[in-house]
Amino acid sequence: MRPDQDENELIRRIMRGDPAAERALYGAHVDRVYRLAFRMTGDAALAEDLTQDTFIRAFDRLEDFRSDGPFGAWLHRIATSVICSALRKRKRIMDFETARDDLAHLSGTGPDLDPDLSRRLDRAVTQLDDDQRLVLVMHDVEGYTHQEIAAAMGTPVGTAKARLSRARRKLRDLLAGPLRHHDLEAEP
Amino acid sequence: MKNGPMDHPDDEVLADRLKRLNEPPATPRDRMWDRIDAARRDRRGLAAPTLARHPRRHSALWQTVAAAAAVLVLGFGIGRLTGPGPAPLPVAVTDPTAAVSPVPVTVRDDIYRLAAIDLFSRADVLLTDVKARPCSALDLGEAPAWAGGMLLQTRLLMDTPVADDPEVRSLLEDLELVLAQIAGLSRNNCSRDMAWIKDGLQERSTLNRLRVLADSGAPGRAL
Numbered sequence: 001m002r003p004d005q006d007e008n009e010l011i012r013r014i015m016r017g018d019p020a021a022e023r024a025l026y027g028a029h030v031d032r033v034y035r036l037a038f039r040m041t042g043d044a045a046l047a048e049d050l051t052q053d054t055f056i057r058a059f060d061r062l063e064d065f066r067s068d069g070p071f072g073a074w075l076h077r078i079a080t081s082v083i084c085s086a087l088r089k090r091k092r093i094m095d096f097e098t099a100r101d102d103l104a105h106l107s108g109t110g111p112d113l114d115p116d117l118s119r120r121l122d123r124a125v126t127q128l129d130d131d132q133r134l135v136l137v138m139h140d141v142e143g144y145t146h147q148e149i150a151a152a153m154g155t156p157v158g159t160a161k162a163r164l165s166r167a168r169r170k171l172r173d174l175l176a177g178p179l180r181h182h183d184l185e186a187e188p
Numbered sequence: 189m190k191n192g193p194m195d196h197p198d199d200e201v202l203a204d205r206l207k208r209l210n211e212p213p214a215t216p217r218d219r220m221w222d223r224i225d226a227a228r229r230d231r232r233g234l235a236a237p238t239l240a241r242h243p244r245r246h247s248a249l250w251q252t253v254a255a256a257a258a259v260l261v262l263g264f265g266i267g268r269l270t271g272p273g274p275a276p277l278p279v280a281v282t283d284p285t286a287a288v289s290p291v292p293v294t295v296r297d298d299i300y301r302l303a304a305i306d307l308f309s310r311a312d313v314l315l316t317d318v319k320a321r322p323c324s325a326l327d328l329g330e331a332p333a334w335a336g337g338m339l340l341q342t343r344l345l346m347d348t349p350v351a352d353d354p355e356v357r358s359l360l361e362d363l364e365l366v367l368a369q370i371a372g373l374s375r376n377n378c379s380r381d382m383a384w385i386k387d388g389l390q391e392r393s394t395l396n397r398l399r400v401l402a403d404s405g406a407p408g409r410a411l
Binding site: 027035045049086122171 | 196198199202203205206207209210212213215216217219220221223224225227228396399400403
């Protein structure tokens, strides 16, 4: 039996009121949703809330899911909507410096990363549009395929690819100069 | 991650740096599942309501109500000392050290902000609870009283600089309406009014806005 067939069976059991099936479906997808929410927000508590909201909405609307597509794509469409909505609201109420300070404080950096480089990279990523950041994080950081990203964002694959390309270019532009020539090339 | 070619030689290096930056912690699977499961059960009416499953939450909440009220009154008092108002009448002060030292505006604003964050957090708990329960399971002695206390604080906050932020003011106005509705709930009108309350919460995304503002820790940050 293929994985999507297994999932369709789980969904049928959920529709019949089987809580164990809910847990199993949750277990199969929660890591990717949580990691994406965390990467996008830099805030563990908010990522938890957004992950929970995603699954609650998905279970509530399960009858809307059409089994001719992968459940993961449908779930990620909900997740990206929940995450982007939260980011838009947060953006409206936080000035840029506050957001940067909070993210820098919460996110920490890898032990082998130069703090200044990390701060500049983090700042540059935050300056991307939400859609650009989402596609960059999904593809380049979390390893989603173009097809998965397109399904999650409700766009054609070509649009998702173009958005990724624009995001990368903008990131390079934001980091142009000293970072590329000194930091990146100098570090192992 | 090798899903496709990079556009530029630096892209792979940047992607590698980004992966190591802001690395997510281990997924708190069980904790999140417990909350999802509780929310699902509440919606289906399969379990005791949220607050009943956390009996200690009530007393803690009432303690924070008192604490928040104190903070708000303090903030309000300080606001009166430092905020704009009519020009003081000239008074001959013989001992300058006896004059009240003005509290810095930034301190005053932080106090208002703390009071707002606290109000939003507690309103989140109340509204989540009310939203999840049928009338038959709602404590119509406690919930309206609780809402009444928060209604007073909401109205006080509407007269502070925190409400200068349009986002916060809009939320306070929505909160005022829904808290007034809950404060007026009784056995006679519960079913009808509860439908209005739930529709209003849904339409205005009140809970989501409360959570975002409370989580941001920055309502009225534009002060």
